[in-house]
Amino acid sequence: MTDNAYFDRAEDKKYTSVYKKETPDILAAFAAFDNAVFQPEGRAIPLKYRELIALAVGITTQCVYCIDAHSQNAVKAGADEAELAEAAWVATAIRAGGGYAHGRLGFKLSGAHEH
Known part of the structure; x- marks a missing residue:
């Protein structure tokens, strides 16, 4: 068993529902922050x-x-x-x-x- 044996690209995303249910405001703030950091244009880098x-x-x-x-x-x-x-x-x-x-x-x- 490897350290990453728990990783399941398709299934793991289902657990986002816990964030959506329990802390939707924080999840939305994180998503907005992440989207701002990785927006395709308008950044110096x-x-x-x-x-x-x-x-x-x-x-x-x-x-x-x-x-x-x-x-x-x-x-x-x-x-x-x-x-x-x-x-x-x-x-x-x-x-x-x-x-x-x-x-x-x-x-x-x-x-x-x-x-």
Whole structure:
């Protein structure tokens, strides 16, 4: 069983009905916000690059739903496999860099390293 064995592209969307029933105002606000962020025109960063950024963030947070949606949306916006690959490597580098940088806190917070 993989970490993403729970992922079902078709069936999982049915659970949006809980948001619609319980918190329709928040769901509407989120949808409006998301639509504004990813509107095709009128932003300084072209849509293809916003989708590649979203893909990299999805890879970093390991959100299979984000990876699924934003990889497809990036291709629809004109991205090719080389750009998808570079977005994945950017995410990987940032995630690794975070580990490296936060690892230094181990030295700082342990008290073992005295100035």
